[in-house]
Amino acid sequence: MMQRIQKTHTTPSLIENDRLRRESIRYTALFFVVFGLIFTLLGIFVYQTVSSNIFKAVDEQLSLPSFGVIVDTVPSAALSVDNPYGESSDADPSADDVGSNDSLGEASLSETIYSSIENNPQTIFLARSSDGSTTDTYGIYASYPDSIEGLPFDSSVLNTPYPIDQNGHHYRAVNYRIEGNDGSASYMQAIANVDSEIAILNQFTAMLVGGLVVALVVSAGASYLLSRMTLRPIADAWAKQTEFVQNASHELRTPLTVIRTTQELLLDSPNARIVDKFEDITLTIEEAERLSRLTESLLALTATDAGRFDLAIGDVDLRNLCADVVSAYDDIAFLQGKSLEFAEGDEAVVRGDRDKLRQLLAILLDNALKYTNAGDAVRLSVAVRGSDTTIRVEDTGIGIDEEDLERVFDRFYRADTARSRETGGAGLGLSIARGIIEAHGGTIRLENIEPKGVAAVVRLPGRAA
Structure with a gap:
């Protein structure tokens, strides 16, 4: 079974690499032909110009x-x-x-x-x-x-x-x-x-041909480099698309498998009462909700990739918005034995989509609560620096390895120490958060804090007066 799975993953990769190799050769040949034609036409033009000018004075003297x-x-x-x-x-x-x-x-x-x-x-x-x-x-x-x-x-x-x-x-x-x-x-x-003129023209022709040969050799190398540069973003997008499809298929298959298995078990007892199968029905509903959330997340990411992140722009009071979101998550933090604090800072009014910014805050708070233990603390703060507004969500949780700080924004990515299936989710939250921030023209990053924990730092530009 393991060998079969490895073969399934290896074959598409080999096919993609072979296809990219063929495309690289095709682009190299195309660039080389274009460069060759340009240099050849340029050489012909230069030769004709020099040849015409070198005999011009003699021809004028002979024209009586x-x-x-x-x-x-x-x-x-x-x-x-x-x-x-x-x-x-x-x-x-x-x-x-x-x-x-x-x-x-x-x-x-x-x-x-x-x-x-x-x-x-x-x-x-x-x-x-x-x-x-x-x-x-x-x-x-x-x-x-x-x-x-x-x-x-x-x-x-x-x-x-x-x-x-x-x-x-x-x-x-x-x-x-x-x-x-x-x-x-x-x-x-x-x-x-015109023996002297012909000698000069022959010497110039030899130099021109030599220069064209060197130019063609250089253009061959340049064609190869240009083809690699042209195909690199395509190859990266191709690899990301393949990884995305594989991860999405895996994430979708898990709840579908649970739902199907549970329903088959229910069919084994057609005369059973609902109360007797309450746990199985609840599991089915939970997996269906998880599947629904995953589908919505995938659609949101697809809209982000296509540049169709529609925003209802207006004035948003971030301090009031943060207070509302913290109030919504306060009970969840209490039940988990964690403390959630909102440090009311400067009055911050920004131009943005209130619903999208609320979704952003929800993702950050949910992420912070998910990767903290009982007794840990989560703190949300807002600060205005010049024309920029900064939102910080800090926690005293398990932290993230330095090499994983950037990759956590990749879709379906989970760090070995900080991301696990036990925490739930599909690893799409931070990807969606980054899409929301970039649609608002801002930035987001994660940084480790001492003695432990992680801070999500969001910067939004252009504070409204």
Whole structure:
């Protein structure tokens, strides 16, 4: 029987742990994918931005607005580094002796080429015929290797910078179409070496990829930690719910078992008189009342958890309320051989629900009387400190171990030395009391007092004037 009970309790726990483990893996993967997408998109954006900016200056130098002018009278071969303005440029091209728009256009073209070479000595201009073959080369050097003249050329790509890779070198190029008066067409290809820019971009790309790898590794660890942090409150709530259901089932099963057993015994004697079965009937009624109280307590706790602790807020005179509750419990304390005292202190008027606060005081007094012996004393006091009102219920009872002071507010919890089945109850009173106090915005705690006993300390904020 014992092994069967242990198996019943172990199997759900194993199932829950396995389910939480699967959820943890799922959340870890989800967080990792999200982080991975964010870092990847960020890396792509940064790379595109750097790549665009690193070639921006070169592309601006290669983009020459003077191309496209009509050139007719001055042959392209007349342009050179030594004579950048052509044969007709002995004087300033803007002088009055320039007699045609054609020479003006040629001068503007040569000025643009010369200015571009000065701004970027790496710039090379290739004059190309209508079929794309190289007819001349312009730059800082008198001649260039055949590899330069053999660079690919595509006449369909005009006025747009594009990359060229040739013989291990990298270039940026822009193609321009030049039309003559006779309808003929030729081309000018502006080229700039960007080996240094490519080297910088490759180094940056390597650093970016390395950074992304490190970021992904870190995000994997962060994903695991986030999944644990996300599931921890769920796991705690799950464990509390499981414990709550198990404890509630146990507490409900006990009175139900007593009632059923007693009724079965009554059925064994159908002709017996009520007076003969008085004790059995009384036991049944007591267990039914206990079951009813337990059900009401569970409903109160459920309402607290759901945030539906409805309060009828009004001004409550705590001193009068405490006096009424003490008067109600005075006879009970007398019959148990205990003393119950109310130390009337300051006038204390608070904003709250009178019925709920009365229930709170009843729980605290009932708890104090339950865990004291004959000859012990219970004392209730009210004090006002600033805007807060403090209620203390002290007893000279058996006390509570220090490690149990916080756990006594857990549902169904009973300390080994201070909570036992002999005292009755289901271990829900202090849980309900804490729910009432928290609904009023206050706090409650237990503390041991010397030489023996326990004090329940309640703080209620916001005393009304």
